[in-house]
Amino acid sequence: xxxxxxxxxxxxxxxxxxxxxxxxxxxPSKVSYTLQRQTIFNISLMKLYNHRPLTEPSLxxxxxxxxxxxxxQEELKQEGSxxxxxxxxxxxxxxxxxxxxxxxxAFSHLASQPLLPTDLVSTTPLESCLTPASxxxxxxxxxxPTVQHDGPTKPPPPALQPVKDSFSSALDExxxxxxxxxxxxxxxxxxxxxxxxxxxxxxxxQKPEGLPESxxxxxxxxDSLPGNFEITTSTGFLTxxxxxxxLFADIDTSMYDFDPCTSATGAASKMAPVSADELLKTLxxxxxxxxxxxxxxxxxxxxxxxxxxxxxxx
Amino acid sequence: xxxxxxxxxIQWCFSQVKGAVDDDxxxxxxxxxxxxxxxxxxxxxxxxxxxxxxxxxxxxxxxxSHSRGEYNVYSTFQSHEPEFDYLKSLEIEEKINKIRWxxxxxxxxxxxxxxxxxxxxxxxxxxxxxxxxxxxxxEDGRYRDPTTVTTLRVxxxxxxxxxxxxxxxxxxxxxxxxxxxxxxxxxxxxxxxxADDLRINLWHLEITDRSFNIVDIKPANMEELTEVITxxxxxxxxxxxxxxxxxxxxxxxxxxxxxxxxxxHSKLFEEPEDPSNRSFFSEIISSIxxxxxxxxxxxxMTRDYLSVKIWDLNMENRPVETxxxxxxxxxxxxxxxxxxCIFDKFECCWNGSDRQVIFNGTVTxxxxxxxxxxxxxxxxxxxxxxxxxxxxxxTLEASRENNKPRTVLKPRKVCASGKRKxxxxxxxxxxxxxxxxxxxxxxxxxxxxxATTNNLYIFQDKMN
Numbered sequence: 193x194x195x196x197x198x199x200x201x202x203x204x205x206x207x208x209x210x211x212x213x214x215x216x217x218x219x220p221s222k223v224s225y226t227l228q229r230q231t232i233f234n235i236s237l238m239k240l241y242n243h244r245p246l247t248e249p250s251l252x253x254x255x256x257x258x259x260x261x262x263x264x265q266e267e268l269k270q271e272g273s274x275x276x277x278x279x280x281x282x283x284x285x286x287x288x289x290x291x292x293x294x295x296x297x298a299f300s301h302l303a304s305q306p307l308l309p310t311d312l313v314s315t316t317p318l319e320s321c322l323t324p325a326s327x328x329x330x331x332x333x334x335x336x337p338t339v340q341h342d343g344p345t346k347p348p349p350p351a352l353q354p355v356k357d358s359f360s361s362a363l364d365e366x367x368x369x370x371x372x373x374x375x376x377x378x379x380x381x382x383x384x385x386x387x388x389x390x391x392x393x394x395x396x397x398q399k400p401e402g403l404p405e406s407x408x409x410x411x412x413x414x415d416s417l418p419g420n421f422e423i424t425t426s427t428g429f430l431t432x433x434x435x436x437x438x439l440f441a442d443i444d445t446s447m448y449d450f451d452p453c454t455s456a457t458g459a460a461s462k463m464a465p466v467s468a469d470e471l472l473k474t475l476x477x478x479x480x481x482x483x484x485x486x487x488x489x490x491x492x493x494x495x496x497x498x499x500x501x502x503x504x505x506x
Numbered sequence: 507x508x509x510x511x512x513x514x515x516i517q518w519c520f521s522q523v524k525g526a527v528d529d530d531x532x533x534x535x536x537x538x539x540x541x542x543x544x545x546x547x548x549x550x551x552x553x554x555x556x557x558x559x560x561x562x563x564x565x566x567x568x569x570x571s572h573s574r575g576e577y578n579v580y581s582t583f584q585s586h587e588p589e590f591d592y593l594k595s596l597e598i599e600e601k602i603n604k605i606r607w608x609x610x611x612x613x614x615x616x617x618x619x620x621x622x623x624x625x626x627x628x629x630x631x632x633x634x635x636x637x638x639x640x641x642x643x644x645e646d647g648r649y650r651d652p653t654t655v656t657t658l659r660v661x662x663x664x665x666x667x668x669x670x671x672x673x674x675x676x677x678x679x680x681x682x683x684x685x686x687x688x689x690x691x692x693x694x695x696x697x698x699x700x701a702d703d704l705r706i707n708l709w710h711l712e713i714t715d716r717s718f719n720i721v722d723i724k725p726a727n728m729e730e731l732t733e734v735i736t737x738x739x740x741x742x743x744x745x746x747x748x749x750x751x752x753x754x755x756x757x758x759x760x761x762x763x764x765x766x767x768x769x770x771h772s773k774l775f776e777e778p779e780d781p782s783n784r785s786f787f788s789e790i791i792s793s794i795x796x797x798x799x800x801x802x803x804x805x806x807m808t809r810d811y812l813s814v815k816i817w818d819l820n821m822e823n824r825p826v827e828t829x830x831x832x833x834x835x836x837x838x839x840x841x842x843x844x845x846x847c848i849f850d851k852f853e854c855c856w857n858g859s860d861r862q863v864i865f866n867g868t869v870t871x872x873x874x875x876x877x878x879x880x881x882x883x884x885x886x887x888x889x890x891x892x893x894x895x896x897x898x899x900x901t902l903e904a905s906r907e908n909n910k911p912r913t914v915l916k917p918r919k920v921c922a923s924g925k926r927k928x929x930x931x932x933x934x935x936x937x938x939x940x941x942x943x944x945x946x947x948x949x950x951x952x953x954x955x956x957a958t959t960n961n962l963y964i965f966q967d968k969m970n
Contacts, residue, residue, distance in 0.1 A: 228840070232786050235844050247597045248622075251684055251703040252734045252753050253849050256790050259732055263786075 233264045516952055517968040518902060520909035522576060524561070525961035527906070537957040539944055543607040543615065546858075546948040549577055549955055550617060551962055552602025556586040558619055558672075560630065574951060574966055581630055583672040586621040598623050604689050606698070608711075616675070618698065622685040625700055627676035627711065635663040681707050681717045688738045694745040701738035701750060704731075708762075720768050721750060721760065736851075737797045744803065751808060755792030759819065775817050777824045787839040787848065795851035800877040807880055809854040812836060814882055814892065829892040829899065832884050834922035834933045847885075847938050854882040858949045883942025886931065887958050888918055904942060904956045904963040914968055 236257045243249055526535060534555025541550050549561040559582045564575035589598040599622055608616040614631040639661040642650055684702035691698045699720070700707050706721035721738075725731050734753045741747035746762045758771035779788060791811035799806045805826075808815050812833060815825035831852075835842060842848040857879040883889045884901075892899045901918040909915075921930040944957040952967035 229786070232840065232843070239846075245596075247599050248594070248685070250849070252736060252793070253846075255731055255734050256753060256793065256849070259789055260786065263789075 229264055229267065233261065236261045236264075517914045518954070518965045519912050519914055519968045520963070521574075521911060521953070521966045522964040523906060523909070523961055524559075524577075524579075524964075531960045535960040537944060537960060537962060538601050538603060539605050540946045540955050540957045540962065541605045541607060541617075542946050542948055542955070543617075544609050544949060546950050546953070548580065548607070548615060549946070549964075550605045550607070551957065552585065552605050552619060553960075554599075554601040556584055556588070556600030556602060556621065558583055558585045558602060558605065558617075558628070574953060577964055581670040581672055583628070585619045585626060585628065586624065589623075603686060606689050606691050608691060609695060618689055618691065620686050620689050620700065623679070623682055625678040625686070625689060625709075626674050627678075628672050629675045630670060630672045633669045633671060634666060636666045637661045638664045676711065676714050678709055678714050678717070681709075687736060690739045690748065692740045692745050693743055697745075699738055699740060699748060701735050703734040706735065706738055706748075706750060706768075718766070720762060720766070722767065722769065736794050739797055739799055739806075742799050742801060742803045749797055749799075749806060751794035751797045753793040754789060755794055755810060757794065757797060757806070757808060757817065773819070773822050775822050775825075777815070783836070785839060787843060790843070790848055791839065796853040798854060798856060800856055802877065805877065807854055807856065809852050809882055811848060811850075811852075814854050814880055816880070816894070827894060829880065829890075831882055831890055832920070834920055838933065842938075845938065847941075850941055850943065852883050852941075852943050853945065854880055855945055855947050856880060857947050858951065881945050881947060881954065883945055883956070885938050885941050886920075886936040887940040887942055888920075889942045889945060889956055902965075904958050904961075906961075912968065915965065 239257050240254070240261075525537075526532070534553060534557075536554040537551050538554055539550075539552040542548070543550070547563050549563070551559050551561075553559075560580045561577035562580035563577050566575050585602055586600040588600045590596075591598055601621055602619050603622065604618075604620050606618045608618070610616075614629050617628050617630070619626055619628060638645065639659050641655055641658055641661075642652070644650055678700070682700065682702045682705070684704050686700055686702045688701040689698060690701075696712075697708055697710050700709065700717075701721075704722065704724040705719055707717040708720045709717045721735070723733065723735060732754075736751050736753055738748060738750035741749070747759065748762070749757050749759045751757045755776065757775040759773040759775070760768035761772045762768060764770070764772065779792075794808045794810050796809040797806060804819060806817050806819065808817065808825075809831075812835060813831055814829045816827040816829075818826045839848060856877045878894050879891055880894070881889060881891045887904045888901050889904065890899060890901050901920070902915045903918050919927075919930045920936070921927065921932050923933075926932050940958060942956055942958055946955045948954065954965050956963045956965065
């Protein structure tokens with residue numbers, strides 16, 4: 193923070209962030225552009241989701257931060273890092289009428305938003321940001337890109353998915369069935385952003401673990417973006433009752449015991465609860481209601497088995 | 507001698523400072539708006555605690571021709587109270603966003619003050635006489651026993667200590683879903699506009715139970731919202747014309763004769779982005795925080811995060827002049843985004859409408875308005891002035907240190923990079939908590955009011 197006349201010291205990871213944006217097609221400066229973009233993205237998320245004012249937050253500020261996030265999202269999308277987003281159902285409109293708290297919106301319009309002019313023309317993958325393909329070919333989704341410990345200058349992988357393996361296509365299927373994003377994703381995003389902010393050099397590890405996981409988390413996090421014009425209550429967008437239900441209620445995770453995964457890497461042990469949450473939501477039936485553990489799963493047991501097989505990689 | 511000098515012929519001196527000396531700033535004392543009335547005799551401030559403080563200039567002492575009258579407290583009143591919106595479970599801040607004076611029509615003064623949701627018309631009147639000698643009442647107000655009244659007398663007015671009373675005459679409420687950022691009184695002096703993030707309403711000063719919506723940029727689907735209204739102002743001469751600025755750096759001029767709902771602008775002022783300066787923050791720093799017409803109405807001035815732009819109303823595709831307020835911040839935008847300073851809303855103002863010219867000490871001429879100097883605030887309690895004629899600019903500081911009356915203020919300089927010269931301040935030493943957002947220029951004289959966080963500074967030019 194800037195103090196009262198005291199000399200400010202830049203954090204290490206901010207080196208190269210200030211100043212003009214460099215073209216992302218240059219060699220090493222491509223990395224700093226991505227790093228800068230990622231940092232700004234995280235900061236923007238923090239601003240939107242950490243703000244718990246007693247009064248209504250400024251609409252102008254919210255709109256500007258939102259535009260920033262959308263711009264970055266469009267860039268990432270153009271780089272091929274995000275799949276085209278899917279249409280989600282809307283929650284019922286606010287019966288209270290014309291106020292800040294509008295209906296939870298569908299996400300589809302963002303796919304058609306005009307791309308803001310950027311320097312980014314090339315769609316060739318940014319090799320230095322990619323997780324080595326070998327990691328993606330591992331049989332479990334639990335493997336995290338643990339190789340990237342190179343320090344602050346190494347950028348976190350921005351959720352790239354250049355290789356379409358069997359897992360991701362199965363995940364596609366699941367997600368096509370997925371209901372509207374719930375506030376839990378926002379928490380996952382916030383946690384990710386928070387981690388990234390606190391440990392910039394390790395953000396690539398602590399981001400939603402495993403590339404497929406991070407991809408879905410990030411796309412879901414994007415989903416929740418348009419809805420943040422509703423974030424006006426003092427309790428905040430994140431303190432939905434259902435969120436508490438999901439996070440703290442007893443969840444029967446016996447079906448989702450990934451024995452091979454938990455012993456794979458150290459980071460994987462952290463992933464089990466997250467994956468259970470994710471799975472819980474992705475396996476929710478074709479309803480727009482947030483998932484509660486008490487809801488019976490309408491999905492066929494055979495389908496569940498199929499999914500389990502894919503996930504376990506057998 | 508004939509003295510109608512430009513901004514840099516003016517030598518600014520410290521005159522007064524109002525407010526607490528403490529470094530610990532009480533939140534309620536944060537000044538949120540500053541405005542001179544049309545004669546310059548009164549200077550109003552609004553604060554975060556919902557209070558309005560009005561200062562009055564002492565009548566000039568003819569023997570003390572070397573200084574103009576001082577400003578002393580004339581009236582203080584609580585304009586707005588905090589409210590609670592039960593539907594949304596949110597507080598409505600009592601902070602005064604804007605004050606606008608009405609031109610004086612009789613002995614009383616009128617001003618409009620607004621918070622986020624409600625506009626109020628206040629009447630400020632003086633009472634310096636009171637009636638005495640009633641037949642049926644004692645002096646303390648108790649009724650006399652009628653049987654004791656034996657003679658009749660006529661009550662007379664006797665002088666009393668001056669009492670200044672403020673009373674709310676109109677309350678214009680419940681017309682804004684979003685936060686009001688601007689109010690502007692029309693040149694017909696009968697109507698005024700109020701603007702929030704998405705809508706602009708037209709009011710009649712006499713009518714409080716309804717207003718006309720003249721601009722509405724709310725999209726049918728709130729998720730498509732990418733632009734908000736940031737400021738609005740009526741044209742000073744043309745009572746059917748007004749402008750409003752946006753968070754994307756555009757200004758729209760609208761004519762109310764064209765249609766009831768002015769959603770289609772008559773003119774759109776926008777400068778194309780400079781590709782060499784493009785960054786992630788281009789949109790945010792282009793957001794306009796203030797718009798002010800010149801007194802003739804031929805030009806308007808806009809303030810965005812880094813610059814002040816002068817526009818000719820006849821040219822829409824670019825401003826005629828651009829002045830950089832603190833270009834050295836361009837390389838710090840990421841940090842300023844992180845600590846929210848990039849969202850600070852700086853205002854700007856023109857120099858006074860009339861230029862008083864003294865000739866031989868006895869004859870006074872008034873030159874037509876020049877609008878040749880613009881003033882705006884910055885960080886570290888610095889404020890800047892730009893002279894449009896000489897193209898020179900100056901940076902001054904509002905600070906209690908080294909400020910003796912009639913001592914000329916020393917110009918400041920910020921060192922952007924490289925070796926810092928003596929007396930220069932490096933960018934990294936700037937205090938971003940000390941921001942000057944609100945400034946005002948006396949309509950007739952070279953007197954300026956500059957608000958730091960919780961203090962009000964008054965500077966005058968050095969009269970010889």
